[in-house]
Amino acid sequence: MLDEFLHEPRVAYFSMEIALRNEIPTYAGGLGVLAGDTVRAAADLTLPLVAVSLISREGYFRQELDAQGRQVEQPASWNPAAFARPLDAKIAVSIDSQPVWIGAWLYVLEGHMGGRQPVLLLDTDLAENSPENRAITHFLYGGDERYRLKQEIVLGIGGVRMLQALGFRDIRQYHMNEGHSALLGLELLRRYSYPPEGLRPGESPYDLPRVREQCNFTTHTPVEAGHDRFTYDLVRQVLNHPIDEATLKHLAGEDNLNMTRLALNLSEYVNGVAERHAEVSQRMFPSYHIHAITNGVHPFTWTAESFRKLYDRYLPGWCHEPERLVRADCSLPDDGIWNAHSDAKRALIEHVQQRTGVALDAQQPVIGFARRMTAYKRPDLLFTDIERLKAIAHRYPFQIVLAGKAHPHDEGGKRLIEQLHRHARTLADTLPIAYLPEYDLDTARLLTAGADIWLNTPLRPLEASGTSGMKAAFNGVPSLSILDGWWIEGCIEGVTGWAIGDHADTSDGDARALYDKLERTVLPLFHDGGDAGWIALMRGAISKNASYFNSHRMMRRYATEAYIR
Numbered sequence: 001m002l003d004e005f006l007h008e009p010r011v012a013y014f015s016m017e018i019a020l021r022n023e024i025p026t027y028a029g030g031l032g033v034l035a036g037d038t039v040r041a042a043a044d045l046t047l048p049l050v051a052v053s054l055i056s057r058e059g060y061f062r063q064e065l066d067a068q069g070r071q072v073e074q075p076a077s078w079n080p081a082a083f084a085r086p087l088d089a090k091i092a093v094s095i096d097s098q099p100v101w102i103g104a105w106l107y108v109l110e111g112h113m114g115g116r117q118p119v120l121l122l123d124t125d126l127a128e129n130s131p132e133n134r135a136i137t138h139f140l141y142g143g144d145e146r147y148r149l150k151q152e153i154v155l156g157i158g159g160v161r162m163l164q165a166l167g168f169r170d171i172r173q174y175h176m177n178e179g180h181s182a183l184l185g186l187e188l189l190r191r192y193s194y195p196p197e198g199l200r201p202g203e204s205p206y207d208l209p210r211v212r213e214q215c216n217f218t219t220h221t222p223v224e225a226g227h228d229r230f231t232y233d234l235v236r237q238v239l240n241h242p243i244d245e246a247t248l249k250h251l252a253g254e255d256n257l258n259m260t261r262l263a264l265n266l267s268e269y270v271n272g273v274a275e276r277h278a279e280v281s282q283r284m285f286p287s288y289h290i291h292a293i294t295n296g297v298h299p300f301t302w303t304a305e306s307f308r309k310l311y312d313r314y315l316p317g318w319c320h321e322p323e324r325l326v327r328a329d330c331s332l333p334d335d336g337i338w339n340a341h342s343d344a345k346r347a348l349i350e351h352v353q354q355r356t357g358v359a360l361d362a363q364q365p366v367i368g369f370a371r372r373m374t375a376y377k378r379p380d381l382l383f384t385d386i387e388r389l390k391a392i393a394h395r396y397p398f399q400i401v402l403a404g405k406a407h408p409h410d411e412g413g414k415r416l417i418e419q420l421h422r423h424a425r426t427l428a429d430t431l432p433i434a435y436l437p438e439y440d441l442d443t444a445r446l447l448t449a450g451a452d453i454w455l456n457t458p459l460r461p462l463e464a465s466g467t468s469g470m471k472a473a474f475n476g477v478p479s480l481s482i483l484d485g486w487w488i489e490g491c492i493e494g495v496t497g498w499a500i501g502d503h504a505d506t507s508d509g510d511a512r513a514l515y516d517k518l519e520r521t522v523l524p525l526f527h528d529g530g531d532a533g534w535i536a537l538m539r540g541a542i543s544k545n546a547s548y549f550n551s552h553r554m555m556r557r558y559a560t561e562a563y564i565r
């Protein structure tokens with residue numbers, strides 16, 4: 001099976017979620033989209049990389065919203081056989097002291113430039129397993145802690161064994177995309193252990209330096225809840241001592257098995273996903289060296305057809321070398337940019353009409369806001385002062401399109417969606433607001449290209465990177481955002497977009513700053529600035545942001561700084 005690929009993979013990229021295509025719901029949000037873009041960039045750059053994830057047959061969930069904005073979670077089952085090929089190999093891991101058999105599907109990611117990248121999707125739904133164990137790889141981020149630990153055993157330990165069984169003999173680097181896959185390091189420790197006969201008292205049987213040399217860890221969140229922890233009681237029951245407990249506690253924490261600690265201790269190369277995020281992570285984990293590789297998005301995937309054509313004509317080669325977009329400020333004609341954007345905006349307006357019945361006006365600016373609906377993303381910040389918002393909309397008309405799912409257990413996030421629906425009803429006469437259900441890759445593509453302004457209002461410093469604003473930049477859409485995550489690096493005031501506030505750290509202060517910026521700068525420029533003023537900004541987003549915040553730069557950096565060291 002290896003023969004069909006150009007290179008023998010040397011890097012194994014592990015991720016709990018991965019967004020391969022719209023029809024395959026094996027992702028929940030930004031982390032999975034980044035994993036997908038990583039493999040898409042690897043395909044374009046012909047990097048010898050194999051990705052490992054779970055099959056998640058029942059997906060994350062499909063979001064339905066009733067008129068009140070109550071989220072109803074529908075199963076998102078998919079049929080692996082329609083997109084992937086089952087492989088012969090089978091391996092077992094021990095869970096609850098029983099063997100759990102794991103099979104794998106091969107999904108071949110076909111890059112638009114002809115690259116082909118193997119993605120292994122692990123599956124426990126095999127006749128050999130009990131009904132309970134068959135379901136381990138069914139629900140992405142579903143179930144309780146025990147279920148999650150079982151999934152992480154399958155991903156980490158199962159993944160390494162599966163690579164071995166399939167004959168991937170030349171894997172030199174393992175890359176953990178977030179801590180979910182950190183148990184892979186335990187399997188490597190087991191592989192590289194010395195026979196007990198040769199050990200002197202007190203000597204460790206494990207060749208830790210050798211494992212660390214092969215492991216890379218990318219941490220993705222400064223939110224504590226984002227770091228998986230398991231009690232050692234649970235670990236003893238479920239995982240049954242893959243290595244001795246004293247060593248495990250030394251590596252993963254005395255009180256709990258902390259997947260982030262484990263990944264940090266097993267990896268020689270560790271990075272955060274933006275410069276600020278690396279600084280924040282460095283403060284959280286002072287005894288490790290945390291590098292920064294700022295995220296990027298895949299150029300071809302996130303550029304609307306109309307802009308692809310424009311770039312193909314004026315900046316050929318942009319897709320493989322997105323750096324070429326740096327010339328967008330001199331090389332793209334005004335009407336070319338404006339027409340490309342109008343096409344994308346029309347497509348969004350049609351979709352909004354179809355899905356929600358809300359009629360948007362193509363002449364008025366559209367503010368787009370779409371992300372996971374959860375407290376720290378503050379989707380309600382824009383609605384802090386309804387009277388002020390009405391007054392602004394009265395003077396400078398605009399419209400809002402929202403989208404986003406809340407995790408099924410995040411009651412606060414679900415309430416936020418309902419609240420946004422209430423605001424939409426209250427404001428209907430002054431300010432058209434649409435909420436698109438089922439935020440997925442296709443919706444994200446339509447929204448990030450069709451909006452005029454991309455809004456992001458997270459609570460500092462909790463936005464590790466954020467990537468949707470980068471997608472917007474590829475489509476000439478400027479961001480209006482809190483200075484956090486990637487935007488600290490991407491914002492040039494009035495050139496690529498605008499900052500909301502500076503160092504104010506109260507929601508009141510941020511809301512005021514947001515209203516001020518909208519009322520005094522952003523909306524007046526759109527309405528009264530003349531086309532040239534606005535188009536200059538679109539050009540700034542393309543030439544200064546898209547040229548840099550792309551997955552090709554990101555993967556070249558991982559290749560030269562993490563994989564080859």
Ligand SMILES: *Cc1c(COP(=O)(O)O)cnc(C)c1O
Pocket residue numbers: 028029030031033370371372439440441444445465466467468469471
């Ligand atoms: C890009 C993307 C995200 C992540 O966007 P953020 O800006 O990081 O919030 C989440 N979900 C989908 C479907 C996406 O396409």
